[in-house]
Each structure stands twice: as C-alpha cells, then as structure tokens.
Amino acid sequence: MNWKTCLFVVTLYLSVCTAAESRSFTIDYKNNRFLKDGAPFQYISGSIHYSRIPPYYWKDRLLKMYMTGLNAIQVYVPWNFHEAVPGVYNFAGDRDLEHFLDLANQTGLLVILRPGPYICAEWEMGGLPAWLLQKPNIILRSADTDYLQAVSNWLAVLLSKMRRWLYHNGGNIISVQVENEYGSYFACDYNYMRHLRTLFRFFLGEDMVLFTTDGNTDREMICGTLEGLYATIDFGTDTNISAAFGRQRRFEPKGPLVNSEFYTGWLDHWGDKHAAVDSQKVSRMLGEMLAMGASVNMYMFEGGTNFGYWNGADHDTRYRSVVTSYDYDAPLTEAGDPTEKLLAIRDVIRQFRDVPVGPMPPATPKLAYGFVTLQKVGNISGLLDILSPQGPVQSKYPQTFEELKQYYGFMLYRTALPRNLLEATPLISPLNGIHDRAYVSVNGVYQGLLERDTALVMNITGKQGDQLDIIVENMGRVNFGSKINDYKGILSNLILGKDVLTDWLIYTLDIDGVIANGWPQSNQGHVRPGPVREQADGPMFYTGTLKPTGLAWDTFIKLSGWTKGQVWINGVNLGRYWSKRGPQQTLYVPGPLLSTSQPNNITVLELEKAPTQTKVLFMDRPQLNATGGQA
Known part of the structure; x- marks a missing residue:
C-alpha cells in the first residue's frame, strides 16, 4: 500500500468515526x-411485529410504512420466540x-425497541x-431470584446483539x-425495575434513551x-388527549x-364481535397530538398473524383466547394491504412532515384457488406410534405440559375406567x-x-377397563394481568362419579414435528385405526392437496361447516380455526x-366434528367478522 492509499484509508476511517460520534438522540428537558443530531425531532411511528409476518414480506411492509410518512417503527422482541429451550438461542430465518x-x-426507518423481557402484545404468555x-x-x-437469573441471561x-444497532453507534435504534x-x-x-435499569445501562450505555410505557x-x-x-403513556381514541398528557x-x-x-x-377474542376503530x-386524534408537538407511535400499524400457537389470552372474569388473526383493524391489513x-x-402526516414522493406499494396479489376435498387420515388415539414414538410417561396423577416439557399444542392423557358405568356418569374437573x-373419548x-x-362436567358411559382418552389443547397462555403463571x-385430579382417576399414561404429541417432516402424505397406507373402532367425531386428521397453478399468490382458507382445529400447509402451522365460534372465518395463507x-x-386437525362434505375453500x-355464536 503506497502512502496515498494509506492516507485515503486513514481519512476514510476518521470520517466514519466522526460521523458515528456526531450521531445522537437525546431528550431536551x-x-x-x-433532539436528533442536535436538532429538534418528533417521531411518527407505527408498531410492526416481525414475529407475526413472514420474513419474505418484511421489506414490503416496511416500505409501505415509510411511504405513509412514518419516520420510525416500534418493535417488540418476544423472548419465547428466540429461547424456546433454556440457553438455546435462535436468531435465524423468521427469527x-x-x-x-x-x-x-x-x-429509512428509525427503531423504537421494546425488548421486554415481558411484552404483553396479545402474544403467548x-x-x-x-x-x-x-x-x-x-x-x-418480580425480583424473584429464579426469574431474575433467567432474565439476566437472556x-x-x-x-x-442490539448494541451495534443503537443510533449513536451507527444503527437505527433511537x-x-x-x-x-x-x-x-x-x-x-x-x-x-431497578435490576432491569442496571442491566439495560450496563449493556446499552449511559447515552441510550430508556423509557417506560x-x-x-x-x-x-x-x-x-x-x-x-x-415515563411515557398510552391511550386510544376514547381518551381525552389533554387529560392523558x-x-x-x-x-x-x-x-x-x-x-x-x-x-x-383492537384485538379479537374467540366468540367476540370483530373489533373496529373509526378511521376519522x-x-x-393523531393530528391533534402531532400539533401539540407530541411524538406518537400507532399500535398497530400492521398486526399480522398469530401463526402456530403464538396467540395469547386474557383472563379477567374468565379465560378468553385471542384469535389467530392479529389484523387489529390496522392501517395495513393482516396481509399487508393499504387501507x-x-x-x-x-x-394527516403530510401536514407535519414531508411524505416520500412516489406511489404507495400495492396490495399483494390474491387468488381464489377454489375448493379442495380432504380425506380422513385417522384419530389421534390410533396414531400414537407416529405422533408420540417415545411412548407415554406413567404417572399416578396427571402432570402438566410444563412438567413434561411440552409447552404448546396437545397432550393425550390415558387411563382405564375403574368400574362399570352403565348409566351416564359425571366426569368432573372440580x-x-x-x-x-x-376432548374425551372412551x-x-x-x-x-x-x-x-x-364446562367443568360432562357425562360418560362405559365398562370397567375401557380406555379413557383425554386430549388436552393449550389454547394460549394468558398474556396480561396477574394470571400469567398459566400452566x-x-x-x-379428575373425578368420575365417586372415583378419583389415577394411573395415567401421558403422551406428549409432536404433531408439528411429524407434519413438518411430510406426514401424513408421506405415510399414506400405513395408518392404523383407533383401538376399537374409528370415531366419527372428536380429534381427527384430514389431508388433501392443492394442485399447483403456476402462481404462488396470497390466499385465505375457509373451513365452512368445520368446528374447531388447526391447519398446516406444506408443513407450516397456519394457526387455529374455530368456525363455529368466530368471528374469524378464514386463515391467512402467504403466497x-x-x-x-x-x-x-x-393437513387439518379437526377437534370436534367435521362436515359431511370434507372440503375447504381457498x-x-x-x-x-362473522360471529358464529357459542359452540
């Protein structure tokens, strides 16, 4: 390297360092x-959750937010999305x-980062x-020792990882x-809170703007x-702005x-009416807040989807599970379409800052692929060699998902009827x-x-020694309030008549794993029926294929006449459907x-009752927004 080249490299290095040092984001009390780089700054931001949007659409959604005139986005980091097993961290692919x-x-978007460790977000736990x-x-x-240790490690x-993305380090986190x-x-x-403050300051430095909401x-x-x-605050359109500020x-x-x-x-729960907030x-209100000089983050700007088992739940007077769609009646729909x-x-934003010149990126193309007929595969009880190849855990009394380290989805609890039940006998969860x-079968x-x-009681009949199978579904852990310790x-114990049921075989079910590996399509012809006869209702798998059309466009699958269950396409868990309860009637299928x-x-797992014509519609x-009533 000659002296001219060397001088150029040194000059370039110094200019980069000087530029990074000149970057600042501070509070002018x-x-x-x-103040951003010493100049007054007002952010106009929107919430977007990368965990609810397929990664191949991240750029599309961000560009639409930028073209709306936003100068920042607000992002949650779900701890459980990245550390599913203690000490094993996943930051690849959709993570x-x-x-x-x-x-x-x-x-061109700045970032307001919300790393928790608790985020609410209507997200699982x-x-x-x-x-x-x-x-x-x-x-x-809380300052519970076990909790603080896990939080500190995470x-x-x-x-x-975030340090290099801080604004004053050359990144975009303000x-x-x-x-x-x-x-x-x-x-x-x-x-x-003091412990968290110490951790955040240690890893992010004294110059970082830290806030609460x-x-x-x-x-x-x-x-x-x-x-x-x-200290910041949050509120919606039903609030007096002056009083809140x-x-x-x-x-x-x-x-x-x-x-x-x-x-x-706003969000939806199963059985509720679809939430909507008036655009005007x-x-x-956005215009009024911006006119006051306030910085505003809109929650949500795009909601996305609770794929798989990631939806949360609320528990005020009773347990209520959040639906699969997190559309939220947001400015960008669940599928990322402008509204x-x-x-x-x-x-409104145009009145306060320059909005980027150019057209708004269009909605992604959608296609109605039509009907697909599904074939019955079999019930869970008859497929345990595939779904639970490791076999059952034996336990005198029931054990929880958490005790058996199966955190999501389904488990099967099996025991024998302790005596003859010739008349309908109550099975009670006292x-x-x-x-x-x-879901109970004999x-x-x-x-x-x-x-x-x-529903804490139901009636069953049977003979002594008959096989009692109870498939339990985790509908999502409570994400808000005092009941987040949601086992x-x-x-x-369950009581059958006067008997406490004991001597359980408990099967953890790896349904997602086997479907991701190609089942049941890869295993047709090797399915064994249930222990006595194939059940007509209850948890049952169905399968079919959507023929290729040469187009991979977004679509929505509707399960008219089906009751409740889970849908996978090409091994990916799209989430829960509950057609009979609503309000959501379709599941989003990214193209x-x-x-x-x-x-x-x-692949469909119908948990209660399939229609006579086992078809689905794309x-x-x-x-x-079609509430089907309490089913």
Missing part, C-alpha cells in the same frame, strides 16, 4: 422535545431480528418462555423500552415508572409528550383444572369435552408458502 433491523435501516414455569413457585415479573444475549406497562401488574416491585391511570404510572427511565406531565414534568401506544384498532377518529385508514393517516380444552368413541371456566394440561410446481399439502379475501 428544557424545551420539552427530543432474524438483526436482518429485520437492517431492512428497516435500508428503508406475554413473550415470557413457558419453561420458566418449571419453577412451580416462581413469581414472574438480556445479556439480546442486548449485546430509544429502548424497559419492561412493558409494568404498572398494570400486581407486583409493583421497584427492585425488579404505562396505561392512563395514576396507579399504573406510579408502579410502572422509575427514576432514570423516561396531563397525567404524563405529573410523572414526567419536563421532556417531550409521548403516546407510545395510540390504538388504531384515528386521523383526527382507507392508512390513506387518512398519510394525509378445581377448574382443565387448561384449556379437553374406546375411541368421542364423548364430548371439558372447557376451562365454562397447561390437567392441573388437578410464498405455496409451491408453483409441486402439490401443496394440506378465497381471495379474508372473512374476520
């Missing part, structure tokens, strides 16, 4: 604003958080990994939230805020006004110990179900999941 941050950076519950007395979201990994809406949790443990009540702000963490001011007298979650829509209210709400928001739904004949909080399975040259394998539009 004197003038109640943010490649750094790739997502890089795409946002390329698109609020993002906390279910393996934490192996410690039976653990107090989550944050050491995550925050170390601020980081500590915990999430902690004031709404019963513990109100300041030692826990809490609901619009004094109690929430009191328990959720902590000195050294900038007045509350923030009482806890944070100086600095910018911030609504960290301005609700553009959203755009009007009238988005256009109204863009018109302590409400079914979490969450149990000698392969479906008898009915038990359901958490709503799954049979949590307490890139489909093959243009090979048959597309469809449509070119979603149906999210």
Whole structure:
C-alpha cells in the first residue's frame, strides 16, 4: 500500500468515526422535545411485529410504512420466540431480528425497541418462555431470584446483539423500552425495575434513551415508572388527549409528550364481535397530538398473524383466547394491504412532515384457488406410534405440559375406567383444572369435552377397563394481568362419579414435528385405526392437496361447516380455526408458502366434528367478522 492509499484509508476511517460520534438522540428537558443530531425531532411511528409476518414480506411492509410518512417503527422482541429451550438461542430465518433491523435501516426507518423481557402484545404468555414455569413457585415479573437469573441471561444475549444497532453507534435504534406497562401488574416491585435499569445501562450505555410505557391511570404510572427511565403513556381514541398528557406531565414534568401506544384498532377474542376503530377518529386524534408537538407511535400499524400457537389470552372474569388473526383493524391489513385508514393517516402526516414522493406499494396479489376435498387420515388415539414414538410417561396423577416439557399444542392423557358405568356418569374437573380444552373419548368413541371456566362436567358411559382418552389443547397462555403463571394440561385430579382417576399414561404429541417432516402424505397406507373402532367425531386428521397453478399468490382458507382445529400447509402451522365460534372465518395463507410446481399439502386437525362434505375453500379475501355464536 503506497502512502496515498494509506492516507485515503486513514481519512476514510476518521470520517466514519466522526460521523458515528456526531450521531445522537437525546431528550431536551428544557424545551420539552427530543433532539436528533442536535436538532429538534418528533417521531411518527407505527408498531410492526416481525414475529407475526413472514420474513419474505418484511421489506414490503416496511416500505409501505415509510411511504405513509412514518419516520420510525416500534418493535417488540418476544423472548419465547428466540429461547424456546433454556440457553438455546435462535436468531435465524423468521427469527432474524438483526436482518429485520437492517431492512428497516435500508428503508429509512428509525427503531423504537421494546425488548421486554415481558411484552404483553396479545402474544403467548406475554413473550415470557413457558419453561420458566418449571419453577412451580416462581413469581414472574418480580425480583424473584429464579426469574431474575433467567432474565439476566437472556438480556445479556439480546442486548449485546442490539448494541451495534443503537443510533449513536451507527444503527437505527433511537430509544429502548424497559419492561412493558409494568404498572398494570400486581407486583409493583421497584427492585425488579431497578435490576432491569442496571442491566439495560450496563449493556446499552449511559447515552441510550430508556423509557417506560404505562396505561392512563395514576396507579399504573406510579408502579410502572422509575427514576432514570423516561415515563411515557398510552391511550386510544376514547381518551381525552389533554387529560392523558396531563397525567404524563405529573410523572414526567419536563421532556417531550409521548403516546407510545395510540390504538388504531383492537384485538379479537374467540366468540367476540370483530373489533373496529373509526378511521376519522384515528386521523383526527393523531393530528391533534402531532400539533401539540407530541411524538406518537400507532399500535398497530400492521398486526399480522398469530401463526402456530403464538396467540395469547386474557383472563379477567374468565379465560378468553385471542384469535389467530392479529389484523387489529390496522392501517395495513393482516396481509399487508393499504387501507382507507392508512390513506387518512398519510394525509394527516403530510401536514407535519414531508411524505416520500412516489406511489404507495400495492396490495399483494390474491387468488381464489377454489375448493379442495380432504380425506380422513385417522384419530389421534390410533396414531400414537407416529405422533408420540417415545411412548407415554406413567404417572399416578396427571402432570402438566410444563412438567413434561411440552409447552404448546396437545397432550393425550390415558387411563382405564375403574368400574362399570352403565348409566351416564359425571366426569368432573372440580378445581377448574382443565387448561384449556379437553376432548374425551372412551374406546375411541368421542364423548364430548371439558372447557376451562365454562364446562367443568360432562357425562360418560362405559365398562370397567375401557380406555379413557383425554386430549388436552393449550389454547394460549394468558398474556396480561396477574394470571400469567398459566400452566397447561390437567392441573388437578379428575373425578368420575365417586372415583378419583389415577394411573395415567401421558403422551406428549409432536404433531408439528411429524407434519413438518411430510406426514401424513408421506405415510399414506400405513395408518392404523383407533383401538376399537374409528370415531366419527372428536380429534381427527384430514389431508388433501392443492394442485399447483403456476402462481404462488396470497390466499385465505375457509373451513365452512368445520368446528374447531388447526391447519398446516406444506408443513407450516397456519394457526387455529374455530368456525363455529368466530368471528374469524378464514386463515391467512402467504403466497410464498405455496409451491408453483409441486402439490401443496394440506393437513387439518379437526377437534370436534367435521362436515359431511370434507372440503375447504381457498378465497381471495379474508372473512374476520362473522360471529358464529357459542359452540
């Protein structure tokens, strides 16, 4: 290398270092604003969850947000999405958080990072990994020693990865939230929050803007805020703006006004009406907040999908599971399509900053592929050699999912009837110990179900020694409130008439694993029927193929006449359907999941009752708002 080349390299290195050093994002308390690189800055942000969007669509969604006029996005990091097993971390493929941050950076979007460790988000257990519950007395979201150790290990990994993405280090993360809406949790443990503050400062440095977000009540702000963490607030269109920001001011007298979650829509539970929030209210309130100089994050800007078993649940008066779609009535639909709400928001943003010139990227193409007829494969009880090849665990009393380290999906509990039951005899869950739904059969004949909080007793008949099978479904752990220690399975003894049922064989079912490996299509002709006779109702697998058309466009699968279950396409778990309960009637099928040259394998696990005509329909539009009533 000659001296001219050497001088050029040194000059380039110094200029890069100087540029990085000149980057800053700070709070100007004197003038109640943010400063970015020393200049006043107001962020207009939208929430997007990489864990709810297929990675091949990340760029598309981010570009649409940028073209709306947003200058930032807000991102949750679900701990359980990355550390499914203690000490084993997955940041590849659809979990490649750094790739997502890089795409946002390329698109021109700053990032407000919300790494938890608890996130709520209507996500399974609020993002906390279910393996934490192996410690039976653990107090989550507190200074509990076991919990703090797990949190510290996780944050050491995550925050170390995030350091290079901080804005002042040349990345695009301008601020980081500590915990999430902690004031709404019963513990109100300041030692826990102090521990988190210390961890975040250690890994991210003293220059990073750290903040908290809490609901619009004094109690929430009191328990959720902590000195050294900038206190922000969240509220929706049903709130008085001045009163809400007045509350923030009482806890944070100086600095910018911030609504960290301005609700553009709302979530759905099974059995509820589909939630909607008026576009005019959203755009009007957004304009009012921006005119006050407030920074605003819209939650959600695109909701996406609770694929697989990732949906959460609520438990106020009773357990209520969140639906598969997280469309949220957001400005971008579940499939990422622009809406009238988005256009109204863009018109508001234009009044406050320059919106990028150019057309809005269009909706992804959709295709109605039509009907596909499915064939019956067999019931779970007759497929245990495939679904549970390791065999059962023997236990005098029932064990939970967590005790057997099967955290999601389904488990089968098997025992024998202790005596003849010639007349209908009540099977009772006296302590409400079914979490969450149990499908009961005797000698392969479906008898009915038990359901958490709503159906604690059912009648069965049979003879002494008959095989009693109970398939228990985890419908998603509670993600908000005091009941997030949400164990799954049979949590307490079941009583049959006057007998306590004992001597169980418990099968953990690897349904997702075997389907991802090509079953049942790869195993046709090798299916054995149930123990006595093939049941007509109850948990039953069906399979079929969608023929290739040369096009792999987005579509929506509808299961008219089916009751409740799970759908896989080409080995990927699309999520739960519950046609009889609603409101969601279709499941989103991303186009890139489909093959243009090979048959597309469809697998359905119907849990209660399939229709006479076992067909499914692929449509070119979603149906999210047809409540079918309580089934």
